[in-house]
Amino acid sequence: MRISVLSLHTSPVAQPGQGDAGGMNVYVDQSVRALAAAGHRVDVFTADPGGLDGTGGSAFNTGGSTVGASGSTADTGDGAKLEITDSITLHHLPVGATTKDELADALDELAELLAAHPDFRAADFIWAHYWISAEAALRGRGIALDTDIDTNIDIGADTDIGNDERSASAVGQDRPRRAPISVSMHTIGAVKNRDSETSHERPQRLEAEERIAAGADLLVAATPAERRDLVTELHADPDSVVVARPGVDHGLYAPDSQSEARERLGFAANEAIVLYVGRMQFIKGTDVAVDALAELRERNPHLASRTRGILLGAASGTGVEAGGGAVRPSSTYLQELTAAIANEPSVEIRPPVPSHVLVDYYRAADVLIVPSRSESFGLVAAEAAASGLPAIASAVGGLPEIVEHGHSGLLIADHNPHHWATAIETLLTDTDLRAELAGHAVDRAERFDWGRTVAAVLDALPETSGAASRPTEPLGAC
Incomplete structure (x- = not known):
């Protein structure tokens, strides 16, 4: 045809x-x-x-x-x-x-x-x-x-x-x-x-x-x-x-050595890596990711001191973005986001990477966060799951299809940074839970096939x- x-x-x-x-x-x-x-x-x-x-x-x-x-x-x-x-x-x-x-x-x-x-x-x-x-x-x-x-x-x-x-x-x-x-x-x-x-x-x-x-x-x-x-x-x-x-391209996205992936990316073995992948814009909740890591520093300074938040993406969006019904220009949102990132020492921005490098980030990280305000599916969560990385994700759109709460990851019903920080702290401090969720995430990702x-x-x-x-x-x- x-x-x-x-x-x-x-x-x-x-x-x-x-x-x-x-x-x-x-x-x-x-x-x-x-x-x-x-x-x-x-x-x-x-x-x-x-x-x-x-x-x-x-x-x-x-x-x-x-x-x-x-x-x-x-x-x-x-x-x-x-x-x-x-x-x-x-x-x-x-x-x-x-x-x-x-x-x-x-x-x-x-x-x-x-x-x-x-x-x-x-x-x-x-x-x-x-x-x-x-x-x-x-x-x-x-x-x-x-x-x-x-x-x-x-x-x-x-x-x-x-x-x-x-x-x-x-x-x-x-x-x-x-x-x-x-x-x-x-x-x-x-x-x-x-x-x-x-x-x-x-x-x-x-x-x-x-x-x-x-x-x-x-x-x-x-x-x-x-x-x-x-x-x-x-x-x-x-x-x-x-x-x-x-x-999901299962030939590419699959579990592999975390230590080797960290070595290739320049991460230390004892670091806790929290990963965000995607465009930086209001609809994707980039601000929630940054605010959650700042909240983690307030509640658990010791954990935050060895935590690195990687924002893997670039700024995106023009026109009008809004929150809580108050309309504001997208550039204002990005200016505020930039200021918040500058004030949070654990956050690092890295540019987008091709898929063969992205899989190393999934393997190297401890948890993926997907704080989208709206998401028809959430492909990064599926790719991460196939790579053995559990996600903390918004309970919106198609994300619950990928992340089964308490089984293959965690779902958050709102965008309150306190709740996101709590979930991040839970997974970073409970190695057994994180490993259990990772295993189930790989199994759940098998349903996704092009x-x-x-x-x-x-x-x-x-x-x-x-x-x-x-x-x-x-x-x-x-």
Whole structure:
């Protein structure tokens, strides 16, 4: 089958943990590889303002690390493209947007570019990620179908074919194909506003997501909780929603020697390492992580003196962030966060790292903290669990799917730093409990598999589309 995958606002090969790159980038990259491994031909479309790799450079992910591009690249009239493997091509749509918000304002242009692109038009199935991609896909498919119908009518008018014959052709094999569109939202604007007690999501997004829920052929939820949100918040037809849990690359993320990982990263054997992975922004609760470590210093100075809090990520977010209903600029949040970090000697910021290095951080740490205010799934918690690192996580969104409280980690029902500090202290001082949770975390992570993720989506495609039953093209087909 020929599949088009849309990740327009961020390139799937960009480094997660900075800018607009995060768990979705990993999801798209890994699910595309699983589709290719199943024998499908995949065209991936991005319009990331940073280019193919999100930075303006030419790096791409080859499955274990981000390296200099050695594949075949080209700059065509349709934009740059990169042959990642024989069966995966990454295309960059030439739009002049420099930010995600500007990209959202260029939806008509994106739709026109998609509709005119031969690889998008050839798709048997379209899988769009995030609302910008979904809106562009729906518009682009509509434009392509209208163009094909007009072309068929013009051809008929220029021949001696009668009206009856043209009508038969219109419903026969010459009828334009309507490739089904599947949508993974990853985050839902209304849910982010609800969970974070804010109203900073753009009305354009909120309105578009309701249209998408009504217009998509299939909606992909990462968890039953997200399925409920799609139905209750976006009024999606329950029959149009399938739950397909994201996966983990178990060939990479697996337990291994903590001491060796610490040696590679420069951590001392007697240090207690508390790890935070991801973008630094209000919705991810970075401030909660910093405040919890400061609270730990107040309540247990001796433990805090040998504890190092590693924030593995970069600042992210523009526009408006808010807490407790009080709206404030994102830059103010980041300024306050920077000041809090400067005042807490145990906290160290390290830049995002590729996956083959990230696994060392998971193995070296004693506990992962995921204090998100809203989280559709929480891929870092799943990767950490597979690597043998238990998490303390917010009891929001999909995180309870990964962290079973008291069995494979700990869940916190609020964002009070006192409660987070208590949980951190508990795990750092109880070696046996930490080891027990780690073992169960590895077992629980086995349920997350990218092959099963894509199989669940393909199996749920509408039967009337015929896409799922069409024969697979040979690898490398164009």
